[in-house]
Amino acid sequence: MPYVNIKITKEGATAEQKDRLIRGVTRLLADVLGKNPETTVVVIDEVETDNWGIGGEPVTALRRKEKEELNG
Amino acid sequence: MPYVNIKITKEGATAEQKDRLIRGVTRLLADVLGKNPETTVVVIDEVETDNWGIGGEPVTALRRKEKEELNG
Amino acid sequence: MPYVNIKITKEGATAEQKDRLIRGVTRLLADVLGKNPETTVVVIDEVETDNWGIGGEPVTALRRKEKEELNG
Amino acid sequence: MPYVNIKITKEGATAEQKDRLIRGVTRLLADVLGKNPETTVVVIDEVETDNWGIGGEPVTALRRKEKEELNG
Amino acid sequence: MPYVNIKITKEGATAEQKDRLIRGVTRLLADVLGKNPETTVVVIDEVETDNWGIGGEPVTALRRKEKEELNG
């Protein structure tokens, strides 16, 4: 019956990776708390990098800086 | 003033159906708790079936199995 | 399989009223979208009036003003 | 370490405006509560007007009425 | 940078169990998506059984029925 919401930036997670997240979280809740996997719900939100901020900046800007440093 | 968030899988809900959800939830909160409909907010999130897990599996996989059973 | 989160201010909703909200939202999703009631999850959050703001003010302040107007 | 989720209707907010929201909320949490900006996370959700209800109606319908009144 | 919200019913999860959930989810996101554990945020909400509905009923009612069946 648990409900889990995972928010990540939209940067190319594949269906197979999301499958592994769903599987892994569901198993974790069964292992740690004995929760029934059948009714465990997992929802993954993939958020545009313009819409995710950390350290007061959109991730779009962080990624640009990282690239410039690599290329610089 | 209540805030309601409805999460469903993205499987073709129409604008008319979403209208009925908004209307119905707003009326329910007025009926049961006397909440003012004017300030009741309802947000519907439609989630890709790859991003929704139940029973440790993405809904995409469940839908495929359901189809195979029907066709099998 | 839908997940619904209802946020209201913590101002004395009874267990019976919350039961009616759960029942009503679950039926609405079955009626409008044909969702299976067995796996519909509803979570109600009751939020302290100090922690809920509308119009730039905590509800605590609004309630105080409403009372003053009634008594004034 | 705070986590902030801002939900707005999808009606054309620009990357620059979202940048200002992220910057502003992060600074506010530092100013008011001394929270470390480096680990403050802000996530902005832009919601289709069909999926946002207020006063028991989708915003799509409200916008149409507003337009009709202007033109009427 | 991922943000994970785990909602469970408030039925006695210990600090040690919640520690294992936090640890496990953080490791999963590093393993599957290469996410930096240092900035992964996990928030656990424990919800009163009166406030959690499944199958159109509060968990409080379900627990009572389970008990009656065991005792019956």
Added chain:
Amino acid sequence: MPYVNIKITKEGATAEQKDRLIRGVTRLLADVLGKNPETTVVVIDEVETDNWGIGGEPVTALRRKEKEELNG
């Protein structure tokens, strides 16, 4: 009409500080996006330090370490 949810650890934020958060976020949304303050909703969740994880650890453990370092 925007809805903002601020999650912070429960570590003694006062009613006055929460009032300033509500006021500040509401003004920010009016300034940046022209949103009507009257219908802007802000909900603050204060989360127990056992229930908030960062870097794979509950904040309770981080706070203990910080204290030990200060005292050590």
